[in-house]
Amino acid sequence: MSDVNTNHEEFIVFRVGEQEFCVEITSTREIRGWTPSTVLPHSPDYLLGVINLRGTILPIVDLAKRLGLHSEGPTERHVVIVVQVKDKMVGLLVNSVSDILEVKAEDLRDVPDLDNQASAEFFGRVVVLEERIICEVRLDRLVPDEVELAA
Numbered sequence: 001m002s003d004v005n006t007n008h009e010e011f012i013v014f015r016v017g018e019q020e021f022c023v024e025i026t027s028t029r030e031i032r033g034w035t036p037s038t039v040l041p042h043s044p045d046y047l048l049g050v051i052n053l054r055g056t057i058l059p060i061v062d063l064a065k066r067l068g069l070h071s072e073g074p075t076e077r078h079v080v081i082v083v084q085v086k087d088k089m090v091g092l093l094v095n096s097v098s099d100i101l102e103v104k105a106e107d108l109r110d111v112p113d114l115d116n117q118a119s120a121e122f123f124g125r126v127v128v129l130e131e132r133i134i135c136e137v138r139l140d141r142l143v144p145d146e147v148e149l150a151a
Helices: 119-120 145-150
Strands: 008-016 017-023 028-033 047-053 056-064 078-083 090-093 096-104 108-110 121-131 131-137
Touching: 008 078, 008 090, 008 131, 047 090, 078 096, 096 121
Parallel strands: 017 131, 056 090
Antiparallel strands: 008 017, 008 096, 028 078, 047 056, 078 090, 108 121, 121 131
C-alpha cells in the first residue's frame, strides 16, 4: 500500500439508473446485496424500510427516489452501500457499484450554479474525468433527521 497523498481523494462510483454518482470512500462501511427490508409506517416514500445488520437497525434509502429519478424498485441485482452519515449508518439502494476512483484535486469541481435547489442540496462536487462527469452525493444532506432517528 502506498503512502497517502493529500492531492488525491478516493471515491466509490455507483450507478442509479443510467447515471453515475459517487461518495467518498472514507464514508463507506460495506457493500452488500439487496435483502428485503421491513417497512416503517408513515415513513417517506424513499425510505424502503429497515434491516437488521449484525444487530444494528439500518434504514435503507432508495437513492433513485431520493434524488427524484425513476426508481424501478429493489431487485436481487441491486446493491446496498452502507455509509456513515454523521453518527448513524444508512444503506443506499443503488443499481450497481462500478468503480473505485483515485481522483486528483484538479479533477474535482464545484457543482455549477443551475438555479436548482435540489442540485445544491444533494451534490457537493463533480468529478471530471475525460468523458465522464460524476456527481458526488452529499450524504449529510441526503438523509434528513427523521430518517436518522429510524436508526
